[in-house]
Structures are given as C-alpha cells and as structure tokens.
Amino acid sequence: EEDPLAVADPRTTKQKSIEPSYKGYEAGIRKKLKLAADNRPKISLWGILKSMIGKDMTKMTLPVSFNEPTSLLYRVAEDMEYADLLDIAADRDDSLERLVYVAGFAASEYASTIGRVAKPFNPLLGETYEYVRPDKGYRFFAEQVSHHPPVGAAYAESARWDYYGESAVKTKFLGKSFDANPLGTWFLKLRPKDGKEELYTWKKVTSTVIGIITGNPTIDNYGAMEIKNWTTGEVCLLDFRARGWKASSAYHVIGKVMDRDRITKWSIGGRWNDKIYARVTEGFEDEAIGEGKTTKGANQAILVWQAGERPPNIPFNLTPFVVTFNDDNPQLKTWLAPTDSRLRPDQRAMEDGEYDLAATEKNRVEEKQRAARRQREAAGEEWKPRFFEQTKHPVTGELYWEFNGDYWRRREGKDWSVSDDIF
Numbered sequence: 001e002e003d004p005l006a007v008a009d010p011r012t013t014k015q016k017s018i019e020p021s022y023k024g025y026e027a028g029i030r031k032k033l034k035l036a037a038d039n040r041p042k043i044s045l046w047g048i049l050k051s052m053i054g055k056d057m058t059k060m061t062l063p064v065s066f067n068e069p070t071s072l073l074y075r076v077a078e079d080m081e082y083a084d085l086l087d088i089a090a091d092r093d094d095s096l097e098r099l100v101y102v103a104g105f106a107a108s109e110y111a112s113t114i115g116r117v118a119k120p121f122n123p124l125l126g127e128t129y130e131y132v133r134p135d136k137g138y139r140f141f142a143e144q145v146s147h148h149p150p151v152g153a154a155y156a157e158s159a160r161w162d163y164y165g166e167s168a169v170k171t172k173f174l175g176k177s178f179d180a181n182p183l184g185t186w187f188l189k190l191r192p193k194d195g196k197e198e199l200y201t202w203k204k205v206t207s208t209v210i211g212i213i214t215g216n217p218t219i220d221n222y223g224a225m226e227i228k229n230w231t232t233g234e235v236c237l238l239d240f241r242a243r244g245w246k247a248s249s250a251y252h253v254i255g256k257v258m259d260r261d262r263i264t265k266w267s268i269g270g271r272w273n274d275k276i277y278a279r280v281t282e283g284f285e286d287e288a289i290g291e292g293k294t295t296k297g298a299n300q301a302i303l304v305w306q307a308g309e310r311p312p313n314i315p316f317n318l319t320p321f322v323v324t325f326n327d328d329n330p331q332l333k334t335w336l337a338p339t340d341s342r343l344r345p346d347q348r349a350m351e352d353g354e355y356d357l358a359a360t361e362k363n364r365v366e367e368k369q370r371a372a373r374r375q376r377e378a379a380g381e382e383w384k385p386r387f388f389e390q391t392k393h394p395v396t397g398e399l400y401w402e403f404n405g406d407y408w409r410r411r412e413g414k415d416w417s418v419s420d421d422i423f
C-alpha cells in the first residue's frame with residue numbers, strides 16, 4: 001500500500017511522511033484579520049517617491065503605511081495558492097498534458113498581485129516561515145538566507161511533488177515605473193503515476209508598478225517564461241504581454257507547449273487575472289486561445305485554471321489565501337520556531353492596524369539585526385543559514401539552495417537550540 005502522505009526526503013530520496021508537521025494546525029485556517037478596514041493614510045506615492053529615482057527597494061526609506069502586513073517570504077508562500085494544479089499534473093498520463101498544468105501553476109501566482117501596491121516587509125536574516133495544509137497534503141518552509149542582497153530559499157513538499165527555489169528580487173524605481181525582477185530559478189520535482197520522477201524549471205517574470213505619477217498605481221506582470229521539462233526535453237513558452245497602450249492587451253498571456261523536437265502540440269493562454277485555457281493544436285499556435293473560444297470542428301479548449309474570488313473589504317487588499325498566513329493561534333504557537341514570521345512584532349502590529357507601533361518595532365528589530373551583524377564581524381564569524389545550503393544542482397548545474405530537512409525534524413522535538421533570537 002502506498003502511503004498517501006509520504007514524500008521523498010530531499011537528501012536520501014527515501015519516502016517519509018509529512019503527517020507529523022500537521023501538529024498545531026488542528027484549528028483549521030484563519031478566515032479573517034482582527035482589523036475590519038485598514039484605514040491607511042492616503043499619501044501620494046509620487047510625492048514620496050520622486051526623490052528616490054534610480055534606487056532599489058532596500059535603499060528606499062518609506063513610511064510604514066506603504067507596507068502591507070506580509071513579507072517577501074509570505075509572497076513566496078503565495079505560490080502555493082493553486083498547488084492543486086500540481087496534483088492534477090501528477091495525475092496525467094501524458095507528459096505534454098502534465099506540462100500544460102505545470103505551466104498553469106507557474107502562471108497562476110500572478111492573480112494575487114492585483115491591487116497590492118504595497119511594500120512587503122524585508123525578512124530579517126534567519127527569519128523562517130512554515131505553512132502547512134493538512135487538508136491539501138502539503139507543507140511549505142522558507143528561510144531568509146541572505147540579507148545583502150535579500151534572498152529567501154523555499155522548499156514545499158507533497159506526496160506527488162516538491163517545489164523549491166530562491167526568491168532574489170532585483171528592484172529599481174525608474175520614475176515612470178517601479179520594477180521587480182525575480183532572478184532565481186524555481187524547480188519542480190513531479191512524481192507521476194508511472195513512477196518516473198520528472199524535473200521542471202522556470203523563472204518568474206517581471207512585476208512592475210505603473211501609473212505612479214498619474215496617481216493611479218497599478219500592477220502589471222510581463223515577460224517571457226520558459227517552463228522546461230528536463231526529463232523529457234519538452235518545453236512550454238509563455239509570453240506575458242505588457243499592458244501597453246491598448247487596454248485590450250492587459251493581463252494577456254499566450255503560449256505554446258512543444259515536444260522535444262520543438263513542434264507545437266498545445267496552445268495555452270488567457271488572462272493571468274482570470275482564466276487560462278489550453279487546447280491541442282498540432283503544429284501551430286492558436287493566438288485566439290486566450291478567449292477560450294473554440295472554432296467549430298477544432299479540438300475543445302480545456303479550462304486549466306481559474307482565479308479565486310477577490311472579496312472586497314479585505315484590509316490591505318489581501319487575498320483570502322494570504323489571510324490564512326499570519327495566524328498565530330495558541331495551539332500553533334507552541335510548535336513554531338522562534339524565528340517564525342508569525343512572531344515578528346512589527347508585521348503583527350501592521351496587520352492589527354497599529355502603524356506607529358509597527359514603525360517603532362520595525363526600527364527595533366532592524367537595529368537588533370545590525371547589532372548581531374557587528375558582533376559577528378567583531379568575532380570573525382560568518383553567518384550560515386540553518387536549513388539550506390548553497391550547492392550545484394545535480395541536473396541543471398546552477399547554484400541553488402538545497403533544503404536539509406532539519407527544520408521538520410527539529411519541529412517534531414521542539415528543539416530550536418540552533419535558532420537565534422532575531423525579534
């Protein structure tokens with residue numbers, strides 16, 4: 001009998017169960033924040049930003065009211081919102097179909113960027129975040145592994161897949177727009193029914209804030225994404241179209257799935273804020289796929305992905321999925337590492353609408369981080385991540401952060417002796 005909760009240990013590839021990490025999550029997911037409305041002061045973004053042209057986000061000092069109560073670690077965990085697409089992919093017998101759903105997953109994370117023109121907190125060095133979904137059968141873990149430049153490493157695992165990579169974002173305020181260019185590669189190990197594990201990789205596209213000068217800041221996501229199946233040689237190309245002048249190109253994504261000889265087998269596309277479709281198009285790319293319409297006689301288009309509802313009135317324009325993230329219910333608290341983001345006081349104060357407290361606490365923890373660095377420097381010590389190690393990827397050959405699995409082992413014994421007091 002196959003253990004439905006078994007995952008492969010990244011180091012030993014032996015099967016293990018993720019069930020012990022369900023402890024603490026018995027209460028289920030959080031449905032709402034304490035705060036009913038965020039009531040942030042409405043300050044002109046341009047008024048604050050105009051003196052900061054050419055700077056990257058880490059060098060921009062902004063009032064805390066420009067933040068949202070998330071961090072870049074949370075923004076990585078948001079990738080898990082549509083993880084069911086990975087379960088569907090693993091269930092398909094045909095590798096091209098699997099690629100269609102993996103591509104759908106890679107595109108699905110952008111819907112949550114809408115309406116979120118706010119700065120996530122920069123995670124502190126060594127800050128960690130765990131997020132477990134017993135109801136969905138996966139667990140997620142991330143650690144801030146570098147401060148200059150800011151880099152977070154993440155590892156999510158489930159019975160049928162492992163998803164991992166690094167979040168290193170190059171940001172720049174260009175005056176006309178604010179650009180965030182994610183640099184890291186994302187890896188997916190998929191375990192289809194036939195038992196032959198596959199490796200997929202892709203890089204994320206550029207996110208940008210436009211309309212800053214005109215007072216109508218809006219998020220766009222644009223660029224080319226290549227999702228590659230290293231095991232079969234099949235590739236999906238997705239083109240996220242920049243919004244441009246025509247409103248009609250807004251949110252558009254269009255692409256194709258090709259076999260190992262680069263012959264197009266599927267067309268895929270739609271709107272990253274709404275729906276993505278795909279259909280078999282032997283040898284050609286159907287540019288109209290994005291409308292989900294199927295001309296008579298042609299193969300039926302399938303709906304690959306649909307964005308979840310965005311109820312209005314959630315403070316900070318968060319999605320219902322992110323609302324579940326910063327839950328620190330007493331049961332869960334006893335299981336968390338002392339470095340877990342849920343225990344970060346400034347982010348908590350922000351979430352509760354206590355902006356002055358958020359600002360003073362943010363200063364305090366950042367000052368504490370600086371003091372710890374000075375102390376290390378004086379002692380000639382080098383900081384090392386606790387749960388990841390940078391090494392060469394066995395398949396792609398590039399540097400990546402290998403998860404050592406130690407986090408979940410320590411959690412079982414509540415042994416956080418290796419963790420620093422960062423808050």
Ligand code: CLR
Binds near residue numbers: 119
């Ligand atoms: C988009 C989804 C990607 C990962 C990713 C990386 C960087 C994030 C970006 C996402 C969303 C937009 C983002 C950006 C960093 C800064 C930028 C949060 C999550 C915000 C909107 C910039 C705010 C600008 C201030 C001056 C207010 O998988």
